[in-house]
Structures are given as C-alpha cells and as structure tokens.
Amino acid sequence: MKILHVITGLEAGGAERQLRDLVARQRFASEVAVLTRPGLISQVMQADGVKVHHLGMRNNRDVRVLVPLWRLVRSGGYDVIHTHLFRAGLYGRIAAWMAGTSVVVASEHSIGDQHFEGRRITGAIRALSRAVERLGNVTIAVSSAAARRLAGWGIPAERIEVIANGVDAKAFAFDPAVRQSTRTQLTIPSGGIVVGAVGRLEPGKRFDVLIEAIATIPDTVLLLVGDGPERARLVELARRLGILHRVILTGASDEVPALLSAMDVFAAPSQEETFGLAVIEAMACGLPVLYSACPALEELPADAAPGARRLPSTAEHYHRAISDLIHTGISRLPPSPAVAHYSIELHVERVEALYTRVRDQRSQSKVISPAGRKQ
Structure with missing residues (x-):
C-alpha cells in the first residue's frame, strides 16, 4: 500500500x-x-x-x-x-x-x-x-x-x-545531561526556575497570560517554544512589564524534547484545544503541568494524570499556581498513565x-x- x-x-x-x-x-x-x-x-x-x-x-x-x-x-x-x-x-x-x-x-x-x-x-x-x-x-x-x-x-x-x-514516550523522557546543556545554550542558570510552553504563537494560545503571570515572580524564566503572528506583541508585552530579559522565545524548533528537559513547570493557558498534544509530551518528560484545556486529559479518569492541574486561563490563576509549586518544591515526576495511554x-x-x-x-x-x- x-x-x-x-x-x-x-x-x-x-x-x-x-x-x-x-x-x-x-x-x-x-x-x-x-x-x-x-x-x-x-x-x-x-x-x-x-x-x-x-x-x-x-x-x-x-x-x-x-x-x-x-x-x-x-x-x-x-x-x-x-x-x-x-x-x-x-x-x-x-x-x-x-x-x-x-x-x-x-x-x-x-x-x-x-x-x-x-x-x-x-x-x-x-x-x-x-x-x-x-x-x-x-x-x-x-x-x-x-x-x-x-x-x-x-x-x-x-x-x-x-x-x-x-506520543513517543522514549523520545520525550527527561535527560539531566540534556537539561544542563540546553540551559547552558540558552544562558539559563542551572538553579533557576523555568516555566515553559510549546505551541504556535497565536492569540488563542494565550501566552500573554504566562508573561503577566511570571512578571512578579522573581528569578523565574519563561521559555516559549514556537513561532507565529503573536511574537512581536508578546515581545512588546514583556518589554512593557520590564521582564524581556526573563522571556526566551526560541522560535520554531525540532528540539522540543531537549527544551522540555530544560523546563521545571509546563503551562498551557489556551482555552480551546482539539487534543492537547504538548501537554502529553510535557508529562512524558515528567513535568508538572498547568493547563486550561486539554481534551486528551479531560477524557481520561482523574488519576490518569497526577501532576496535572486545570486552571482558568487568567494571569492571576497561573501566577498563584506557579508560586505554589515553587513554594512547595518542584520535582520531576514519573511518566503518568496518560502517557502510556497515548x-x-x-x-x-x-x-x-x-x-x-x-x-x-x-x-x-x-x-x-x-x-x-x-x-
């Protein structure tokens, strides 16, 4: 065939x-x-x-x-x-x-x-x-x-x-050595907190929510993986809030697994998704996940995705959730049942x-x- x-x-x-x-x-x-x-x-x-x-x-x-x-x-x-x-x-x-x-x-x-x-x-x-x-x-x-x-x-x-x-779970598995080398390439301090997101930079993804959410969380970097028509607006928002030095936009990349290894928290504030592939990939890398819409998880039992938390798509909610994770301590998680399911x-x-x-x-x-x- x-x-x-x-x-x-x-x-x-x-x-x-x-x-x-x-x-x-x-x-x-x-x-x-x-x-x-x-x-x-x-x-x-x-x-x-x-x-x-x-x-x-x-x-x-x-x-x-x-x-x-x-x-x-x-x-x-x-x-x-x-x-x-x-x-x-x-x-x-x-x-x-x-x-x-x-x-x-x-x-x-x-x-x-x-x-x-x-x-x-x-x-x-x-x-x-x-x-x-x-x-x-x-x-x-x-x-x-x-x-x-x-x-x-x-x-x-x-x-x-x-x-x-x-999702290819093996391809997205967390790698400590890759984490270090990727952070070095991006000039991110080895002990810094990295909040990350992956997706096309368009209005519906609501990455502006994340820029506003981390603005008053010190020593935190936002790593945005993707490109699209919203790039200039997101850069301007970060500049206006005085945190452009803490926002990294990689552009389109085929090194998503390595970039996920460099992150500490994954965030997906989009209010409307068809599946939510990036969320499942992040979970395969052992990241705690904050999301606003992910049919892939919403169609599974609640215990299939430990470490994933659904939030309203507002800067206030993401700010509070990220701050809570930092306060309680962030650790890598084993791949969840949801990853094996998909x-x-x-x-x-x-x-x-x-x-x-x-x-x-x-x-x-x-x-x-x-x-x-x-x-």
Missing part, C-alpha cells in the same frame, strides 16, 4: 510533528505533499529520507494548487490519500476525487468550539466542510471532543473515526488498520470514478 499525506504546512506545530512521527513508523510506503510553508519539519522529514513535494500555494484561496496536486495524485500510484488540517482536507479531497483515488482519509487536528487553526469558525466554513467531506471516505477526529464538534458541523457520525494522537505505536496501528478497513470496504463495492474507471 502506498500513501500520500497532504498537509497545509510543515512548520513545527503539533499536527506537523504528529505527521512526522506517523510517517516515520508506518509500514507502508509514504510520501508527503505540503501545500504551503514547507518549514522546519519538512527539512527534518527529508533528512530522514521521506519524499516531500512542495506545491507552492500562496494563500488560502490559491485554487491553482489543485492542478499540481491533482497531477501528483494521478501520477503517483497512491492507494490512500490522507489529508491533515482543514485547508489540506479541502484541496486534497477534491484532487483525490478528480483523480479517482479509492481511499481518502482526512484528519482534523485543530478544531475548537469557536475557532480552528487560529481562525474563527463561520457558517460558510461549516457548509464548505460538509460539502467536501462527502468526497472522502472517513474523517479522523483526534479526540472525542473533536468528534462532537465535527458532528455539530453536520458531518455524519458514521463517517467520523476517533483516533487519538500519539502511545505513538497505538496511534500508528489504528491509522493503518483504518486504511485497510476502508480499502477492503471499497473493494467490495463497484465504484465508478470521475475518470470512468472502476475502483
């Missing part, structure tokens, strides 16, 4: 890293098509020997990308087209339908109640999603919360498959089983493609 993964961009976000981990472990031959923003993860995947096709899409409405994408799908001999993120799901399903591909799967990695992928959800977006969804076979929701939201858009429940994201191996196994099931279902029915070929 030959797979083509289609994704909107390959910057260092959660969906992009999840795709990298999936492709690295799939037993099927896999290639990747990226519509726009090849980015850091594209470089990492190519270095690993993955064939990545850059299609050069200029903006959300650049429908010209359909031509090279359709040509790639038609000529590539792919058995499965698997799209990731909304825009790739839109154009990828259309191109696959035009090329007569039999098995088309779409993963929704970033869909909230009010926003998706940093944009506000509108009635037009819901209608477009419903129309294009019919061109594929099944949509993967990365959490039960995401499945409920898709059903609320009008996607039939029988066409939604919940397959949770996966293993990357299980994720890959379930995705591949879905490909096989859909292929077998399609082979049992005679389907005429737009090109007039039997599939």
Whole structure:
C-alpha cells in the first residue's frame, strides 16, 4: 500500500510533528505533499529520507494548487490519500476525487468550539466542510471532543473515526545531561526556575497570560517554544512589564524534547484545544503541568494524570499556581498513565488498520470514478 499525506504546512506545530512521527513508523510506503510553508519539519522529514513535494500555494484561496496536486495524485500510484488540517482536507479531497483515488482519509487536528487553526469558525466554513467531506471516505477526529464538534458541523457520525494522537514516550523522557546543556545554550542558570510552553504563537494560545503571570515572580524564566503572528506583541508585552530579559522565545524548533528537559513547570493557558498534544509530551518528560484545556486529559479518569492541574486561563490563576509549586518544591515526576495511554505505536496501528478497513470496504463495492474507471 502506498500513501500520500497532504498537509497545509510543515512548520513545527503539533499536527506537523504528529505527521512526522506517523510517517516515520508506518509500514507502508509514504510520501508527503505540503501545500504551503514547507518549514522546519519538512527539512527534518527529508533528512530522514521521506519524499516531500512542495506545491507552492500562496494563500488560502490559491485554487491553482489543485492542478499540481491533482497531477501528483494521478501520477503517483497512491492507494490512500490522507489529508491533515482543514485547508489540506479541502484541496486534497477534491484532487483525490478528480483523480479517482479509492481511499481518502482526512484528519482534523485543530478544531475548537469557536475557532480552528487560529481562525474563527463561520457558517460558510461549516457548509464548505460538509460539502467536501462527502468526497472522502472517513474523517479522523483526534479526540472525542473533536468528534462532537465535527458532528455539530453536520458531518455524519458514521463517517467520523476517533483516533487519538500519539506520543513517543522514549523520545520525550527527561535527560539531566540534556537539561544542563540546553540551559547552558540558552544562558539559563542551572538553579533557576523555568516555566515553559510549546505551541504556535497565536492569540488563542494565550501566552500573554504566562508573561503577566511570571512578571512578579522573581528569578523565574519563561521559555516559549514556537513561532507565529503573536511574537512581536508578546515581545512588546514583556518589554512593557520590564521582564524581556526573563522571556526566551526560541522560535520554531525540532528540539522540543531537549527544551522540555530544560523546563521545571509546563503551562498551557489556551482555552480551546482539539487534543492537547504538548501537554502529553510535557508529562512524558515528567513535568508538572498547568493547563486550561486539554481534551486528551479531560477524557481520561482523574488519576490518569497526577501532576496535572486545570486552571482558568487568567494571569492571576497561573501566577498563584506557579508560586505554589515553587513554594512547595518542584520535582520531576514519573511518566503518568496518560502517557502510556497515548502511545505513538497505538496511534500508528489504528491509522493503518483504518486504511485497510476502508480499502477492503471499497473493494467490495463497484465504484465508478470521475475518470470512468472502476475502483
């Protein structure tokens, strides 16, 4: 079986890293098509020997990308087209339908109640999603919360498959030597307290809450891993509060495990998440976690995530919780049951089983493609 993964961009976000981990472990031959923003993860995947096709899409409405994408799908001999993120799901399903591909799967990695992928959800977006969804076979929701939201858009429940994201626990395991070397590179004192966060720098992630929260906690550094449109505003906020010297913005990075090892507390003040992959990765590194939304944890029993605490997304609450942790003493924790529950191996196994099931279902029915070929 030959797979083509289609994704909107390959910057260092959660969906992009999840795709990298999936492709690295799939037993099927896999290639990747990226519509726009090849980015850091594209470089990492190519270095690993993955064939990545850059299609050069200029903006959300650049429908010209359909031509090279359709040509790639038609000529590539792919058995499965698997799209990731909304825009790739839109154009990828259309191109696959035009090329007569039999098995088309779409993963929704970033869909909230009010926003998706940093944009506000509108009635037009819901209608477009419903129309294009019919061109594929099944949509993967990365959490039960995401499945409920898709059903609320009008996607039939029988066409939604919940397959949770996966984490490579070994890759994110705490390493004292890496902690020291990473802190040295970032000029962080070995005994200083580091509050960290990972994610795209966009308004919905609410990283401004963390800057305000640590402003009056002395000898504390905020380490923000990621890049995005909010960077300049966050820098200005830190400057205005007089703590720019205590805020480190690394930009996009493929060294997330090392940066987590350098942290003492992980914080995720976003009020709306589809899964909460960064939280599970932080727990794999043994960090105490403060979060405001994480469906991955909210769908598990309370005792599955010791060391994780849910808070309202306000600077006051995060300030108090961070101060309490410092006062009582911060220590590394063993990986929680939640980490084992969301293993990357299980994720890959379930995705591949879905490909096989859909292929077998399609082979049992005679389907005429737009090109007039039997599939």
